Amino acid sequence: MSTDKKYAYYPGCSLTATAVAYDISTKAVCDALGIEIKEIDDWNCCGATEYFAINALPAYALVARNLALAQDEGHSQVIAPCSACFLNLRKTDEYMGKYPDLGQKVNQALAAGKLHYDPGSLRVRHLLDVVVNDVGLDKVESLVKKPLYNLRLAPYYGCMIVRPDSGFDNVEYPTSMDELLRTLGAIVVDYPVKTQCCGGHMTQISDDTALDLIGRLLRSAAEYQADAIVCLCPMCQLNLDAYQDDVNRKYGTDYKIPVLYFTQLMGLAFGIPEKKLGFGKEMVSAKPALAKITAEPPPKKKRRVRRPKEALPMPGQE
């Protein structure tokens, strides 16, 4: 892995608004870990999952402007903390190289703005990948001052960080965040729906579809008695956090499961003050969960919590 810990930083639109807690905690944690990030000057929106549905070439060109800007700034790697941005940047770089006709057209479009991008010149990375694989868990462990003892966490990866082929973890059963959270001292529940869909933009289009998907994720976390769900994508966080009330209303449930970013929990374990990590911005308060953290590790249990049968990972079924 690269020893050079300098990266271009592509926050993406969500991190300037709904996911500002992710942005703040990312910066705090990168600082602590010695990951040097420099925000790409004048970056633009990646188009999320919307632009490709309307017109493909402008959608690629929109993404490619960011790649071209980062390349011009002399970077060889770019970090995107949002899974949708990560996918779009990665896919555009890959497709421009794999389909030369597309690459050429995108560059023709970029030329109208006096820009150019050479596919393959930037490695697009998700923040989790950089933390686990470039920095490493040993370094993370060395920084843990206040372990998250007794906190039961459900690691939620969602879709676009591993699929279709980001390559740094298993597409259906990733474990890198599990290991990271364990390194922080937390109890990681074997969350069977960890890579199922959060509903994406369906919250805006069809309540029934979206709340059904969100409800599944909350139900499973509740069955495993998770104190919090940990995520790594602003869309996942928003759907699980802001729509939890709607799920409760629709299904007559009473979930109050805070949905936090992995960076917030890292910062907490590093002893960084909560305020500098964006705590308090979540709709479902994290306070009761954080109060469960103890100074001593929990006594080792002999028996593992049994996996409820109906929570086996069966996407699309239930």
Place this chain on the structure above:
Amino acid sequence: MTETRGGDRFFDRVVAATPGGEKLALCLQCGTCGGSCPSGPDMDHTPRQLFAMIAADMEEEVLNSNTPWYCVSCYYCTVRCPQQIPITDIMYTLKRMAVQKGKFKEAEAADFSKTFIGMVELYGRSFELGLATRYHLAHHPLKMIQMSGMGLKMLQRGRMALRPEKIKRLDQLQAILEKAKQLSAQTGGAA
């Protein structure tokens, strides 16, 4: 602007408009895609059925199906398809074709996408409040009331901007997008 490249057959046009789309010819009709799809229960046709319809050149029915619009880009089907068919990308292609032909029943999903990219073309960034206001006012004003409670909480927590953020070199971005649209029109939208 229609996706016409690649011959007259609907099947060929779908293939031509999708990078790596030629694999669609290899579909085994095994149903793995539909069985993996989180939106399956709400779709008019499962992805497998849709691909059989594409192979049969049932353009009208395919472009009128709500299936592509219920695709949430989770890529489960894509990683599980034994033939490595880029299913998610094909769903995007079908959305584009439906928009270009003004077909699609699911006007809301298409309008959400359009409103979103309208914001991006105007500011270079997406703007949640503007997006929610425009899109929901047009489609479900009642939802605005429900949303406003949530919006207020988001505002109180500093999670929603009242004004859009604009990038500095908006003219540069717009020139790039304009050129891309021209190129796209020349090649019939195939990418």
